[in-house]
Amino acid sequence: MPTTIHERRRPTRKRHLPSVRLVGGEAQRSRRRRAEARPGLFALDAAAAAAACLVTGLAHGRWIVPLVVSAVWMICLGVQQAYGRGCRTGTEERRRVVRAAGMVVAGVGVIWWFTSSDQAARDGLATVVVATALTIAFRHVRRRGHPSVQRILVVGPAKSSAELISKIRRSNGCGFLVVGACLTDPAYAGEVTARGVPVLGGTGDAAHAVHQSGPDVVVVMPCPELDAGRLRALSWQLQGENVELMLAPVLGDVAAGRIGVQMVAGMPLLRLRAPNLSRPARIPKTIADRLLAVLALLVLSPLMLCIAVVVRLDSPGPVLFRQRRLGYGGRAFTVLKFRSMYQGSEKRKAELAHLNQNHEGLLFKIANDPRVTRSGSVLRRYSLDELPQLFHVAAGKMSLVGPRPLSAQASAYTEEMKRRLLVKPGLTGLWQVSGRSDLSWQESLHYDLSYVENWSPSLDLKILLRTVSVVVRGTGAY
Template sequence: MTTVRTARGDTSPLLQRGIPDTPHRTGGCHVPVIPFLARDVLAALAASVTVLLLFDRWFVPAALPAAWILSLAVQRAYEQHCLRAGTDESRRVLRSAGLVAVGASVAWWFVPGSGLLHDTLFALPITATATLLLRQFRQLRIRAGWRHGQNLERAVVVGPAPSAALLISILRRDSACELEIVGVCLTDPALSEGVVPDQVPVFGGVEDTVEAVRHSGCDAVIALPGPELEAAELRKLSWELQAQGVELLLAPVLADVAAARLAVTPVAGLPLMELHGPTLSRLPRIPKELADRLLAAAGLLVLSPLLVVIALLVRLDSAGPALFKHCRLGLRGHEFTLLKFRTMYQDAEQRKAELAALNQYGDGALFKIVNDPRVTRVGAFLRRWSLDELPQLLNVVAGQMSLVGPRPLPPDEALALPEDIRLRRLLVKPGLSGLWQVSGRSELPMEERVRLDISYVENWSTALDLHILARTPGAVVRGTGAY
């Protein structure tokens, strides 16, 4: 076990939890710039070759790679804080394309007959699309676990113990996150036991932050809001971290707020953070409604042979109907009949009382048992691969559900929630998949599932839906919490 001397020279008793030996910081960041440059050059070269083959003109193909890299650099796309996944890459790429288009327009003014503007405007969509795809491929590699912790930025969290624990859980929940928490410095270190995860070292108090940075070799410090972290102390900490070549990141008070809803507004020289309201009106959701129904109808058409086979297997495995129908609450509290393939024996409801002691959620309205004896053999297989949910595509086509949204709850489970939480969940349609389904499903405690559902409602966007849909196959294959 390694002990660490604090900034005051004594040994903090909190370090008895054990801190792994790590090399001292040598400078630089763990997110390499060269792979980004290589991918962006490759994207520009692909567009350049296309232009050369189609139009047999060489000027744009020769200049585009350098112009593209320069425009991305102007948009700060290679600064360390912009290299993390999910840091508004699309906006920077589109702005870079606009810069190149403006430059090509100016050059075309002097040589109008060269085809320069035509070739540039033809190449830019290819370049921008290829750049975004190659950068997204990097995030997919991270989610798939191909990097195994390599090149992740290391961070130390500073702030209250409960807020630090919440931040750590959020970062660990996102498999695409490139921040690895290597320790915490707490404003209330006495509360760390039982709050901060045991595998996260506690370096001591706020005054020990600089020493913790030196010991852990971290790249960033994340400061959480709290009365103990006043402006003067944060300013002093930023100066000390700057001398170490370490970033200081300030976390907002609201943890479950999408970056797109936040904007910095200067007032009297003070940078105030403006929180935009969630998108809850129907007009922006019309494309989502159309896409949901079209994709669900296409899915039913393609999967119809599989649905027939599953229905036959359910009927042959045990007595009873192939489909299970249950009352659920939909948009604005309207009840509808949810469809699933039956995965339990017909007397499952009668046996519920005798198994109440095994309910992993205690005596609440939600009832879930690991290795539930009421589940049939075919039912266990269907649950493991989430095939029992496929009939809900009919609910999506009928407009009762969406492909992505909070999970539909029975009325009794919904009534068990606080009224404000329940009403907020019902502002959008329930979904076939959702944030908590791709984050651990039944492995998550009820409070975490409710929090993720509310986070989806508050931060909905088309990009969030696509992100959840992209993570859904991986969650199904992993099978975490599928029982």
């Protein structure tokens, strides 16, 4: 029998815990917050259903079908667990609402099939459409006014736990807050506490840590110390606390669309689909890149002309900076940028090497670089120096979104780095919208490889939208 929560709260256990300030009874307060949130959400959905019924009834002058569909709508939201613990993120919330709408539409279709009443079908479908739109809208407004934060307790090795904490913070929390960690190697607790997260003991203290910190979810990082038996016992303990258990995969940064679950001999196995790197799949991307690049060049040509004049007047030298870099398939090409440094700056790399903040990679980045001109600092801050690369996108050598093109020294590329060359380099990318120059070389490479492995049109669109915000703020630009 696994040890219960109350059995672990004996005094002798406390000597194993670090000297951190714990909040007693946080688990009870966390459960109370979750319980209080559900009635408000239910009332909001009921208001959306009532409004949908009212709109459809007034529009068509018939009330029976809208009333029935509105009641069924609320039932289907419950069936799809739209009030469940896992419905925390906006994406998951919308997914469950849409699935509920699908259930109602299917029901309307079945009724129409047996009754052949076009009038009832139209009333039912209209009510579903309005109810879905209002429910999503009401929930979105509520989430913006009262953001839902899912509290996390991390269990696993110090290094992987610290990496997860850093990723969550770089994503602006993404709806999660790490409230503590239980480590398999407490001797390395400094890696976690350095990120402002208290270490609440070892893996054996997880149940006690849940009682003290009140998480919504316990995330277990992969490690040999937590075998199937211990994970099963932990899941039983969490069930009593109404806390979810999540298991992080050994291979991280894999898009959900590439993962499937298949039962083999009664055991669930994760099926990992290969990255979508085929040329036919990228034809729409190529066409869109070229059309948008041409359109951008037409719109931005006056601005680019003004920048060229400013660069030329600010310091002696050419307007454009040219450098050979590697592109798709390892083929070298000449990258164009507006010159943001004084002429001859490349020759000063040796004397400034001690200031380089990326010694371990191919990047040469210095905050407050003395080689940057007055106009260059502004161009770099808002990425205006990259605008001439739109010509490369229009010519098909680059893409709007992809890994940044790096040095043309192919001999310096490791096997891991060569995977960046499986796609066209981009004007912006996952690396750029995740920290830009504030990231280390390993972090930058990690984001580039994640993009290559998980590319999709929706990912490109998200990166482009995030680029606007990053450029306006000038985050990590130097």
